[in-house]
């Protein structure tokens with residue numbers, strides 16, 4: 001076997017959607033002789049229930065030793081009253097830090113068949129093809145913090161937003177490299193009119209840009225970017241930004257794309273990378289076999305592209321998803337009068353048939 | 356004279372739009388015998404050119420001694436190379452701090468006549484009527500910051516996000532009071548799954564809510580709120596949030612509203628309050644007489660309501676604007692085939708006639 005893939009189903013619909021994506025990967029393996037092997041590990045609430053921690057060391061080690069990680073989703077009301085340090089989402093933050101997953105790539109590309117699903121008018125959404133490159137292991141997420149202290153006679157809490165030059169350089173380089181393979185345009189998003197961290201960010205990105213003369217760089221304040229994503233999303237190619245702004249803008253951009261259930265993501269690390277749909281664990285529909293697995297399937301395609309450099313197989317999966325949609329198949333979250341309703345198992349089969 | 360209003364036209368189209376709003380206020384004064392007097396002061400680039408500072412002490416003093424401040428807009432490329440500490444936007448941040456303008460209210464209400472102007476589908480926008488209550492003098496905007504230091508062998512910059520219990524209590528109270536006069540629903544927005552400051556924010560808002568049993572409180576993570584504003588904006592009544600999240604979300608919400616040129620704002624202070632449109636100084640169209648003054652006129656209506664408690668006059672102005680739109684008048688930024696184009700002077704007259 002050439003490639004070891006760690007699969008982390010997680011909680012809620014995590015099992016169903018990763019099962020589906022693994023089936024699609026196996027079909028691609030048959031066709032393109034990739035030599036994939038899969039090993040399953042726990043994280044999130046499920047891991048907490050079994051081992052008392054949302055992120056067992058064993059899972060971290062398995063990820064480190066594999067060529068790529070396919071992740072489902074974690075979380076659920078069930079663990080709402082668990083000690084905050086042991087909540088399911090700590091598994092995500094812990095994996096990011098332990099695997100040094102420094103860049104989150106979120107492509108937003110609207111399939112022609114799904115243009116009508118966006119809350120935005122179809123004429124604004126048609127042709128959107130952007131990718132958000134979010135810094136994922138720095139910034140205010142991982143800065144020092146204080147839950148409570150006395151300060152000037154009152155109780156306060158604080159978090160330190162901070163970036164170093166090497167941290168910004170690393171993510172900026174990835175953004176420029178990404179843009180070179182696309183339409184050659186990078187928009188760097190910050191709040192340099194207010195934040196010192198943003199000013200360091202902006203000057204470091206500008207410096208990095210000197211090595212990429214063929215890529216066009218412009219800067220946007222985060223408030224303006226939040227507007228522009230809704231006004232004219234087709235203007236963007238690659239958006240690069242810090243951890244917190246990236247969290248907000250990538251979710252806004254996903255909505256513009258129309259159907260959260262369709263959106264994949266890649267978290268690029270220094271030794272291995274992790275791929276997951278952007279939607280959550282949807283405990284309310286877990287186990288019913290009706291979850292939309294396409295975000296996970298498209299994440300699996302990104303896995304083939306970025307971690308295994310199997311572009312042909314990646315493209316085959318993406319085309320199969322497009323074809324299934326164009327042929328009128330819709331999972332329950334997307335179903336409308338006039339289309340063929342397909343549950344998780346059915347859409348998986350329909351996609352496999354088209355690879 | 357009963358009421359002293361300080362007018363700060365600022366830069367770019369600031370003069371045209373405040374002239375227009377003052378004319379409308381004078382018309383309301385005639386009709387409702389309010390007893391308004393106006394005094395003009397400088398801020399922004401214009402002040403920098405005259406006095407070498409974007410915010411002369413004299414302007415601050417005048418604001419403090421008046422019943423309310425009507426503000427146009429500041430900024431422009433002309434001052435791009437000025438020392439950052441003296442840039443036009445420092446006037447805004449300085450006024451906020453000096454006048455303790457702790458709450459920014461941004462209503463987003465879509466006039467029936469303008470439903471089609473939103474990038475969102477009309478059926479999602481019809482009936483939107485929300486207000487964002489943004490904390491305006493705290494948080495990461497005014498926390499300690501460091502432009503550059505050596506840390507673990509690299510250059511880094513940082514900003515301190517922080518909130519104290521009294522700061523959160525003050526803004527939360529205003530949000531609950533605002534909701535009581537509206538549909539009784541407050542959505543508090545934070546990132547409590549990651550930030551310590553957000554956890555203090557969330558528990559303080561919950562505590563404050565105990566005094567408002569008739570108001571419903573729910574919490575939303577900022578990334579989810581950025582999605583929900585685009586998916587179903589009608590779900591919101593009052594949104595309360597910190598300075599940075601408020602900056603981003605209020606601009607996103609404004610876009611949902613459709614026409615930035617129409618959006619007013621109020622910045623509530625402890626001694627006096629300031630009213631301004633949310634759009635910028637638009638240097639490219641300054642002096643041409645084509646700017647849309649309606650955002651400023653609606654800000655003037657908020658001034659009458661919140662600072663002078665002249666509800667009847669406020670309502671008369673708002674109705675006159677609605678009427679002008681319903682009668683088919685459109686400023687150039689909103690003009691479409693089939694409507695009557697009105698420049699700044701004309702729309703002002705049309706609105707005055709309808710008061």
Ligand SMILES: CC(C)[C@H](C(=O)O)[C@@H](O)C(=O)O
Nearest residue numbers: 089092093246247548549578
């Ligand atoms: C679960 C949460 C900590 C996480 C984040 O804020 O990064 C999520 O919102 C995301 O964007 O992946």
Ligand SMILES: CC(C)[C@H](C(=O)O)[C@@H](O)C(=O)O
Nearest residue numbers: 193194223444447448601602
């Ligand atoms: C000009 C800038 C400092 C300001 C802010 O970020 O608060 C502006 O974006 C606003 O929202 O009023």
